[in-house]
Amino acid sequence: MSSRRSSSSSSRASKPSDDEIKELVLKLQPLLPQLHHSRNAPVSASSILEETCSYIKRLHREVEDLSKRLSQLLDSAGITDVDEELIRTLLRH
């Protein structure tokens, strides 16, 4: 995974136009599960931004929930060793 920019703190030489910004927003659409099916119908940049926000918040909530469940499971799970088999199983999914 190579980054196309050498330094993300470098400022752009020219101001990005509204259209360029909009292009970048539209690129987010394929990443969003809810909007994925309506790829053929025009989706506004505004709703993409909204959907992106709620999706990220949803993912944060899922991490919270999974962390809580893991905390309870660790009680009885007894993950004591880096099991290569475990890692392989996890990566297969």
Place this chain on the structure above:
Amino acid sequence: MNSPNPNSLKSRFTKGLVKALIRINKNHPRSSSSPSISSSPREIRRRYHKIKTAAYASMACAVGTRRAWSRALLWKIQNQACNGGVVRRSIGSSSHYSMKKIVEQNKINELRKVVPGGEGMDTWSLLEETAHYMKCLTTQVKVMSTIVEIYSPTT
């Protein structure tokens, strides 16, 4: 990113997270007098915080410093340990261009709040970082779900 490449982001994240879980498990031993007694709710809560931090830290470490959001997250986690979670906030330069609709600008600002380091990014960088952050978060959730699945008691 479904390849079993040992150097893939998913691989690095998974190994890091599992190691962290082992470490957390070791530091929270069950009562030695009776292993069948489960930890107190307080213990479980403390462990949950550690697990959550470990999940984000493992992902940020796997990504490394090549992304602004992972740098921001690493900085935040490292400094949380020292001074109780003071977050550096600088207002992003959103006035480099003109957005016709105020509504869209508000939504961009909402996005700033949920992406690590977003407050200090210009809009272009924010949108690029968001895409990458979303992908990594999705992987993080997927791997954690699988771990829960594996260790859940089968009913």
